[in-house]
Structures are given as structure tokens and as C-alpha cells.
Amino acid sequence: MKKRFIVIILDGFGIGAMEDAARVRPGDERANTLKSILKDYPDLKLPTLEKLGLMNAYGEESARMKFSPEANYGSCQLMHFGADTFMGHQEIMGTLPKEPMIHPFQEKVDEIKYYLKAGGHDVQIMENQGLRYLLVDQYVTVADNLEADPGMCYNVTAPLDFISFEKEYEIARKVREIALVGRVIVFGGNGNTMEDLFQAEEVKQNRFIGISSVKSKSYERGYQCRHLGYGVDQNVQAPAILTNQGYSCTLIGKVADIVANDNGLSISCVPTKEVMDLTIRETIAMTEGFVCTNVQETDLAGHSQSTKNYKEILEIADRGIGELISKLTPDDILVVMADHGNDPLIGHSRHTRECVPLLVYKMGVTGRNIGRRKSLSDAGASVCDYFNTMKPQNGESFLYDLLHRK
Known part of the structure; x- marks a missing residue:
């Protein structure tokens, strides 16, 4: 029987400003990436993400997307400073963020x-x-x-x-x-x-x-x-911990460029359709281990301040995630999340400091609210927990909430 833990990171897909945004990133207190996309495209339909609990995590329904009673969902706060793809991914993998200095x-x-x-x-x-x-x-x-x-x-x-x-x-x-x-x-x-x-x-x-x-x-x-x-030690992150214990680890998309994976497989790729196809292919090929994929084009759409591009990329990713789910076994877990926000209507082209969705699929497990997590590292901690290895440097596993709590 195959046992795989898959994390899909929709880069820059936030669902509302962090509570500290006004203090640490003035202007970002208005940020809400999903809200901005729905403002321009109120009829947006993402059937897979809707079923996984996107609107549950967002806290509101839209014209065409509703709360899902089957969903296992929550959200994550950012523990790293600012809103950064590199540090967001280090945090996801289990790094305890260390505050860097600002020096021209x-x-x-x-x-x-x-x-x-x-x-x-x-x-x-x-x-x-x-x-x-x-x-x-x-x-x-x-x-x-x-x-x-x-x-x-x-x-x-x-x-x-x-x-x-x-x-x-x-x-x-x-x-x-x-x-x-x-x-x-x-x-x-x-x-x-x-x-x-x-x-x-x-x-x-x-x-x-x-x-x-x-x-x-x-x-x-x-x-x-x-x-x-700054302050990143790859040896306390999920990829190193898992591969040192003999588990497979495959990183796909931008995550392959920015997360160390010395003993695993890393595949750089940008086009979303190709990224999702590779994720399906590598998941099928893996018997036991961890697959992490970054969908970078959502972030690029935010940088270009285009809700149209963002909508179209989300639709491609949604279809790919749906196809991936059809390939999963009862022992697989799928997580869909993000690393920060990138509100295309905020008025600048930088990342935005937002909470992100945490959507979890496991065959036969439904209706679990896993709450607002303190750190993106809870993803990496849950991966290690699922394979019963040592914990990463940071994060608390959500597996108990997923598998045992109603």
C-alpha cells in the first residue's frame, strides 16, 4: 500500500491580512488576495478547492462557491518576518524563523x-x-x-x-x-x-x-x-529528516529552487499545467514519502497586479488538484496551502502579509476544523509526524486534530 504526504503551495494565495499587518507592514492591513479576485470575478468557480474547504477557511461564501460540510480545513498565520516566498517555504519545512536585519x-x-x-x-x-x-x-x-x-x-x-x-x-x-x-x-x-x-x-x-x-x-x-x-539550517527541515530516515522526498516548481533537498529529487518548473502534471506523475511513481509542489504563477499574477491572470491560474491549479485527488489511496494525505499573500488590487506589486488557507484531504476523513495555526511550520511538523520521524525545528502537527477530533 502506498503512503504519501503531498503539499501543494499556491504561492501568494492569501485569505486576509494578519492581525499585525498594520504595525509591521503598513498598508497590508487591507490585503485580502482571495477577496480581490472575487471582487473582479464574483462568479469564479473552483470546484476542487471549494470541496476542500476554501470558503470555510476564508469565512465567507461567494456567489458560486459555498461552505463544504465535508471539508477538513483551517488557516495558518505567518511566523516569518514580512511576507517572503523563500522564508515562507523554509517555515513550511519546519524552520523557526529568525528575525533578519534591514541593511541597505x-x-x-x-x-x-x-x-x-x-x-x-x-x-x-x-x-x-x-x-x-x-x-x-x-x-x-x-x-x-x-x-x-x-x-x-x-x-x-x-x-x-x-x-x-x-x-x-x-x-x-x-x-x-x-x-x-x-x-x-x-x-x-x-x-x-x-x-x-x-x-x-x-x-x-x-x-x-x-x-x-x-x-x-x-x-x-x-x-x-x-x-x-539567514538562520536557516536544512538539517532541521522535513526533507532532510525524512530522507535521512530512508523516505523519498520530491520537490517540484519553485520550492525545488529554494529548499535544500540533497538526498531527494528536485524538479524546477514554472508553467502551472506542467507543474501539476509533474506532481501527479511523481506522486504515482512514489511508494512512500513526501511530495511538495509550488504553483508559482499565482504569485506572478499577484506581482503583475492582474486578477484575470490570477483567476486563470487558479482554475488550472484547481483542475490539476482534482485530478491528483483521483489518484490518491486511503493512506495518502494532501494539503493545499500558501506561503503569504499577493493581493493584486492592494496598489503595489509586493507580497502582502496575510493568513493563508490550510485545506487537508484524506480519504474517509471529513468535517474537521483544524483551526488557525500559529505557524506555516505545522505543515512540516505534520509530515514528519505522519512518518513517525523526529520533529523539525518548529511547528506543531495537526494530525491529531485531523484524525481524532470532530
């Missing part, structure tokens, strides 16, 4: 420069409009990330025809050792040059300077990327 690169440029020079690297200062960033070993730039919340991330960027990703990664790890921001993101691609990187240099708010990821042409061919998080 200008505040750390000299400290990082001297640290890298002490490690034997050639380091030059690059300057534009009075702002500075680093050029390391001729081909690696270290600067502000211009896509995330300002001061929260640094980018390490290189053209990989001129320096290997492994050497670039070594530099990024040294930056990570001394930087206190939430993420150090190391990436590069083939086919571009240092001239392309310098042409992609941008200044924002007269405080931040970096290399625009898209304009750098890094994505066009041979793209490689790693995210180095």
Missing part, C-alpha cells in the same frame, strides 16, 4: 569588502551616484537586491561563461557569513557578459544600488540560482 548595502559595503579581501579575493569598489557596490574576482557583483523589500536581500551575480557557479557560490557563502539581511541570492547564466551586468545597474530611492536581475540577461540561458537564508 551601503551600510555594509566596507565590512563585506574587507571580509572578502581577508579571504583572499580581489575586491573593487564600483560607484554610481555616490552609491557603492562590489566587484569580486573580476566577474562577481555584490549589491542590493532591487526586487525584494528594500534592504532585505543582497544579490551576488555573475556571467557563468567567465567564472563557474561553484566559485561564485563560494563568494556568496562568505557574504552570507557576515551579512545579517534575510537572504543572499547567488545566481548567474550563460551567454551574457560583464558589460550586460554593468548595463543592468540601477539606483532606486537614492539609497539602493544593484544589478537588475532581468536586465542582466542571467535568465536567458543556463540559469543557476541558490538562496542563502
Whole structure:
């Protein structure tokens, strides 16, 4: 008999602002991703998610989607700081979030420069409009990330025809050792040059300077990327715990790029139909273990501030989840959740700090309210609980509430 625990993460699919949003992310107290989509598309119908309890978790019915008496449902608060895909996924896997510092690169440029020079690297200062960033070993730039919340991330960027990703990664790890921001993101691609990187240099708010990821042409061919998080230990997360005990672990979609899975299978993919097809295929192929999938295009729709795109991606994901359910056995558990919000009508293109749905399917188990959970880590804790392994660093399993409480 097969026994699998599957988690589908609808990236950026929030159901209402966190209670602390007004204090920690002013403006986000109005955020509600699902409400915004329903505002523009009140006739939206997602039959699988409706049956799984989406409206139960949301707390309201819509014109075409109602409460489901069969549903096992709850919601999750975010324990990580802000509203971040990388840290959201680390939290889901069982990491106890550690509060990062906010430092524009200008505040750390000299400290990082001297640290890298002490490690034997050639380091030059690059300057534009009075702002500075680093050029390391001729081909690696270290600067502000211009896509995330300002001061929260640094980018390490290189053209990989001129320096290997492994050497670039070594530099990024040294930056990570001394930087206190939430993420150090190391990436590069083939086919571009240092001239392309310098042409992609941008200044924002007269405080931040970096290399625009898209304009750098890094994505066009041979793209490689790693995210180095602050306070993240992969050994206390569900994938490492499970694979160390001999269980299979497959990560699909963006989660494959941002969660460590050294002893498992990781498949990068973006198109939602392909992501769901891969999830079905890999679930069928697995006998016992953990599958986690990230549907990234919901998040991209939020960033593009398009309720139309969001609606269409949700419909594709809903059909895929329905097909996946038809392949499950009595010993399988399916969880559908998110990592944060991304309200397309909030007035900006950043993530929003929202609670997220927690929808659980297990054949023969119905009508369980598993409540509002304190952390996304309850998902990872439940996975480990189901396979009777050690607990991850953070989170409380919801399996007792699911299997034993009415």
C-alpha cells in the first residue's frame, strides 16, 4: 500500500491580512488576495478547492462557491518576518524563523569588502551616484537586491561563461557569513557578459544600488540560482529528516529552487499545467514519502497586479488538484496551502502579509476544523509526524486534530 504526504503551495494565495499587518507592514492591513479576485470575478468557480474547504477557511461564501460540510480545513498565520516566498517555504519545512536585519548595502559595503579581501579575493569598489557596490574576482557583483523589500536581500551575480557557479557560490557563502539581511541570492547564466551586468545597474530611492536581475540577461540561458537564508539550517527541515530516515522526498516548481533537498529529487518548473502534471506523475511513481509542489504563477499574477491572470491560474491549479485527488489511496494525505499573500488590487506589486488557507484531504476523513495555526511550520511538523520521524525545528502537527477530533 502506498503512503504519501503531498503539499501543494499556491504561492501568494492569501485569505486576509494578519492581525499585525498594520504595525509591521503598513498598508497590508487591507490585503485580502482571495477577496480581490472575487471582487473582479464574483462568479469564479473552483470546484476542487471549494470541496476542500476554501470558503470555510476564508469565512465567507461567494456567489458560486459555498461552505463544504465535508471539508477538513483551517488557516495558518505567518511566523516569518514580512511576507517572503523563500522564508515562507523554509517555515513550511519546519524552520523557526529568525528575525533578519534591514541593511541597505551601503551600510555594509566596507565590512563585506574587507571580509572578502581577508579571504583572499580581489575586491573593487564600483560607484554610481555616490552609491557603492562590489566587484569580486573580476566577474562577481555584490549589491542590493532591487526586487525584494528594500534592504532585505543582497544579490551576488555573475556571467557563468567567465567564472563557474561553484566559485561564485563560494563568494556568496562568505557574504552570507557576515551579512545579517534575510537572504543572499547567488545566481548567474550563460551567454551574457560583464558589460550586460554593468548595463543592468540601477539606483532606486537614492539609497539602493544593484544589478537588475532581468536586465542582466542571467535568465536567458543556463540559469543557476541558490538562496542563502539567514538562520536557516536544512538539517532541521522535513526533507532532510525524512530522507535521512530512508523516505523519498520530491520537490517540484519553485520550492525545488529554494529548499535544500540533497538526498531527494528536485524538479524546477514554472508553467502551472506542467507543474501539476509533474506532481501527479511523481506522486504515482512514489511508494512512500513526501511530495511538495509550488504553483508559482499565482504569485506572478499577484506581482503583475492582474486578477484575470490570477483567476486563470487558479482554475488550472484547481483542475490539476482534482485530478491528483483521483489518484490518491486511503493512506495518502494532501494539503493545499500558501506561503503569504499577493493581493493584486492592494496598489503595489509586493507580497502582502496575510493568513493563508490550510485545506487537508484524506480519504474517509471529513468535517474537521483544524483551526488557525500559529505557524506555516505545522505543515512540516505534520509530515514528519505522519512518518513517525523526529520533529523539525518548529511547528506543531495537526494530525491529531485531523484524525481524532470532530
